[in-house]
Amino acid sequence: MAERSGVSRRTIINLEAGEANISLSGLDRLATALDTTFVSLVAAPSATPTAIDAVAWRGRTAESIATLLGSAPASREAQLWSWSLAAGDRYDAEPDADGWHEMILVISGQLLIQFENNELVLNPGDHSTYSSAQPYAYANPGKSTTRFARAVIS
Template sequence: MGGRIRALRKQRGWSVQQLAEASGLSRRMLTQIELGQANPSLATVDRVARTLNTDFAALALPEGDAAGAEVDGTLAWQAPDGSQALLLGATKEPRAELWRWTLAPGGRYDAEPDRPGAQEIHHVLSGRLTLVLQTGPQVVAPGQSAVIASDQQYAYLNEDAEPVVFVRVVTGA
């Protein structure tokens, strides 16, 4: 992903400092991302993508797969406890992303708001997912699904002793 960011930045004729100023990120963070030395949040990658007039999937998926071709999954986020997010595929128009998430026991991911009108569908395969929303927590059990507006502060939380595995579909982000 870092190489794609660097290539798009250079295509625009921008320095790392110019991209930092345009995206609101530090030059140090962007340098670490480009060198593959950082584990940026999904929101950070999305911010860089928007600044470069592209989308998250175009930066994260292998070349040629951003339009929805079959992929095994691209690791987009990982925590030291083993929690991870795999981007499985995406479409350009209308925008949609398919994800497979695993949260270790006690794992939490704090998300930043998406664009206005964006939504997420979550379907829990195993474990129990707690969606921490502005309106209060919502627990989703195995085999259940939930739809949330993702243009708000929210988080994914695993309060149980077993990992939670869920599929996430993002639209309009």
């Protein structure tokens, strides 16, 4: 395993014992050596790609933490957007081509994402992953500006 992944034997042994804090790229190399994906390696077996919520790294203090929130398949392009919507504003999106997904993380305010047959209300810290190959809209039902990060993946 150490030879295939490029991760030292000592690190692997300490990782198995829960005594090592491996880098994210080290985890990725271990996943490749195990013929799996990074997401499959760190996610709980019951997790869905849209709600992984797996801690993948911890720093020296409790405030230093990296949590994998969700995953979407990608083969062509990924875009990262910073969005803000004023109170009462709305964005109506056209459906993307099949295979496109969005990942949203609300930073402040409240975001309503409306689909044809359902809707999601996201508050600060909430996230969602969904296929954008469908009609959808963003709306701000609150009284203050909503800010969110949007990743578009194809």
